[in-house]
Amino acid sequence: MDLFSAEGYEFARQVLQRGIAAVFLIAFISAANQFPALLGERGLLPAPRFLARTAGRGIPTLFRWHYSDRFLLAVAWTGAAVAALLVAGLPQTGPPWLPMAAFLLLFGLYLSIVNIGQTFYGFGWESLLLEAGFLAAFLGSNEVAPPVTVLFLFRWLVFRLEFGAGLIKMRGDRVWRDLTALYYHHETQPMPNPASWYFHHLPRPLHKAEVLGNHFAQLVVPFFLFFPQPVAGIAAAVVILTQLWLVLSGNFAWLNVLTILLAFSAVADSNLSVLFPAVSFAGPDPSANPVWFTVVVLAVTTLMLYWAWKPLRNLFSRNQLMNASFNRWHLSNAYGAFGSITRSRNEVVIEGTLDDPGADARWLAYEFKGKPGDPSRRPRQFAPYHLRLDWLMWFLALGASGGSWFPVLLQKLLDGDRRTLALLRTDPFAGTPPRWVRARVYRYRFSTPAERRADGVWWVREPAGFLTGPVRRIGA
Structure with missing residues (x-):
């Protein structure tokens, strides 16, 4: 040979x-x-x-x-x-x-x-x-x-x-x-x-x-x-x-x-x-x-x-690029991941209601397939499949701009758009469009072993404000 x-x-x-x-x-x-x-x-x-x-x-x-x-x-x-x-x-x-x-x-x-x-x-x-x-x-x-x-x-x-x-x-x-x-x-x-x-x-x-x-x-x-x-x-x-x-x-x-x-x-x-x-x-x-x-x-x-x-x-550059392509064919690229580690976890939780916003409104959360949501739900295995929306929601919670797509996502939920809902794990309204939606921010952490034994939860969360207040369908 x-x-x-x-x-x-x-x-x-x-x-x-x-x-x-x-x-x-x-x-x-x-x-x-x-x-x-x-x-x-x-x-x-x-x-x-x-x-x-x-x-x-x-x-x-x-x-x-x-x-x-x-x-x-x-x-x-x-x-x-x-x-x-x-x-x-x-x-x-x-x-x-x-x-x-x-x-x-x-x-x-x-x-x-x-x-x-x-x-x-x-x-x-x-x-x-x-x-x-x-x-x-x-x-x-x-x-x-x-x-x-x-x-x-x-x-x-x-x-x-x-x-x-x-x-x-x-x-x-x-x-x-x-x-x-x-x-x-x-x-x-x-x-x-x-x-x-x-x-x-x-x-x-x-x-x-x-x-x-x-x-x-x-x-x-x-x-x-x-x-x-x-x-x-x-x-x-x-x-x-x-x-x-x-x-x-x-x-x-x-x-x-x-x-x-x-x-x-x-x-x-x-x-x-x-x-x-x-x-x-x-x-x-x-x-x-x-x-x-x-x-x-x-x-x-x-x-x-x-x-x-x-x-x-x-x-060997002091300003090393991470995950960069040097030509339009994506060949011979620069790679790298997790150059920085976040110390705490924020999560954006989207909620909707059939009521008018107010103290008595009943808000229900949309659950994503791969994101932490319900604290009692154990995280799932999805890799090597890629849940693209879930990943963008993680970046959104870190402070990345979602101005080009996140408001559209909220409007799609208000429209009850089937394709968009298919990207989620659950629709709390079973296909009925909500009247209002909002995006809350929660601070999540893993439960301790003692909390896990006592309450059966994988996560513990506390409110950390709002990303977006109540929004209704455009033209409604």
Whole structure:
């Protein structure tokens, strides 16, 4: 086999291709379920208006020529179908151009959605998925060995993701430097999961050990991804284990799952054979890479190396950017998360009433799927699915501006809009539009074990004012 081919990485390729395709499948289903209500023709931030405002800016998207909710759904379900075929491994059984075409199609379709998604798609894991999907297109099919350069581009992606996150923490909040970040994080993270309460109540010395371990995993381990085996495989195992810890303790959409998948680019078949000696991880003997495939992969590698300069410089900049794209294709990005940790948790709770506002009015709360609401309701597990409105509500409670979409959300609730209500867990009025709505702010904290035993609550909350006073339907 030539130097261009990476023998002994067949399992890594299968994990990368099928796993990334599975995340695309989730992302396209999420778009089909949520995009029309959030960004559709009658959404909170209508995409047609955005397209009209940005005409001539060269934003790559299929919707530049036409947008309709029906076309959006066609794009989303087409992407989901192609992703499902890749998860099943069917295109990979053909020549190398077939999975290449399939992944590039996924990349183009999802890029079209992300680039008109505005604030509801302004998350780092959107760019991460796009970059991962683009690289996966050049891993080849079962007929050829995976290219060495593409596997190293995946490792460079993991390096930027992990090392960038580690640096942003050390440059950001002092709680990362004094190792106290996890005194607060599990309680104040955007969307706690069923285990977050238990993680929050772990002993504080263990929390400090967790932060120290995180610094080691993000600031030291990534360099070893580029070492020969078995060192690279051990480094990948550390990344995978720390990301699994994050999966267990919170809901971060597909960020952690995708990072785990990407880390497999440094896991050789020989690493797995040591752990599972009775299992054969070798695929069929691949043929020599076609000349055209070698040329294409080397051209893409050269392009990605050219684009690598800006994110590399960003890593060592005093003004390091977090989750930034340096080109309109969302390739070779800067990553990072939780550079600062909030010490307390505010939540915006939307309430409605069928009465006139006053002392005797009966206000009922809308419950969101992933946000804390009813203190007696245990947090749910949603990741790797992404609840976009719930995440924006968390940012709203932190003081982020919701002026462009939040008043529209309130009006949609006053209209009893079915698509909007489908984004929520419960409608307290069972489809009957309320006469008034308002947005209250509560200060939440996890209950103590004693409060949990006595009252059966996961949260304790107290009023902290109003974000929006009573509002009625426009024109009513």
